[in-house]
Amino acid sequence: MNHLTEEQLIEHYYAESAQSAGIERHLRECNGCAETYAELRTDLDAIEPITAPARAAGHGQLVWQSIRNFVPVHRQQQQGLWQRFSHTKGLSFATACTLLIAVAFFAGRQWENYQRPLQIQAAANDRARQPIGLVVLGDHLGRSERFLVALRHGDSTESSALVKAEAQDLLSANRLYRESAIKSGDPAFAAALDRLERVLVEIANEPPNGSHARLAELQKELNTDGLLFEVRVLRSRVQDEQREQQPAAVRTLGVLI
């Protein structure tokens, strides 16, 4: 066996060595280690425990009086009962987890029920907030676009009469849409419909026997190409909004189911 280290000797002195018997045997056989251990024991034996000064008889009471005004009254009766029911921390933890899951589940159900009418209302509000009824407006803009195309390519008095009749028909509907656009706070849309309305008014009020030259002049004056482009843009915008609204409506229905 090798010589004992100082750490082993210190452990042995405090009776904490796992190989106490082996160390004792080695100390009997090895004079060097025995001498080292004797020195260590002498040194440690010489270190007397520090003697604390004596305290007066009422020392504990004085300590309590010095802190009693700084401590609050415990109000833990309920927790004490709880602790008695749940004897271990693990049980308390498992119980807490179960309760948490149950509460989360029922809260989720309640939340869903609470949200359902709100979602229906929100969907209704969304529809109400749409600048104009998208589907009908889309139809109107489609008709207007076709009307302007026909106007641009119109070359006879017969066609001129048809164009005039169509303009009169579109005019009343366009007024309603324009007013709706103003009320719903969509000035860009309202302005575009206003320009379309001016064209429709001009054409609807043309004399019934208007010549082809007059129609061509009117086409030029009203700059129908620019207006046609504007109506196409509006119709495209309305179609986009229709596509955006459609999935939302499906989702709403999904929640309802």
Place this chain on the structure above:
Amino acid sequence: MEENEHSIIRAVLSGNKEAYGALVVRHSYAIFRVAFRITGDQADAEDVVQEAFLLGYLKLESFEARAKFSTWIYRIAVNCALNLKNKRKPDAFRIAEDADITQHQVQVADTAASPERLLLSQEIDALQARAMQELTAIERTAFVLRHMEDRSTEEIAATLQIAPNAAKQAVFRAVQKLRRCLAPLRVTA
């Protein structure tokens, strides 16, 4: 006594604040003693006693019914004392590791009771006190618990909330430093 202490703790937690006073009276000196051994100062030890019992009261809800109150409050007090030692600046007087130990040599062979012997004893105490001051707070605390409070390495580790091996190493380092500082005592006539 243990069951009695548990009933006192239940009473305190139920709102009977004054019941805690009985626990303070019962354990105050044991707490003062270990606090004094760690801090080496009477006023500091009194501060530790107050702080330990105050913290003990405030944390009483976390006290587990299976534990012993004496062990629980003892651990709180040791940590309060350790924290206090860590906050304190090192003492102005410290023994340098390379100091000439022959300057501190004392004679211990004469066992007769005499004025010289008393003086010698006082000098040994002073040397031991200075040697203890040489230790770090954790070394001193671990050594006090091992050598003077007779606590096992496992108990020291649990009290200081460190690994058992770290507790063992702290005791080893403390013993090595103390032996070096107290070497003059080995010189006999």
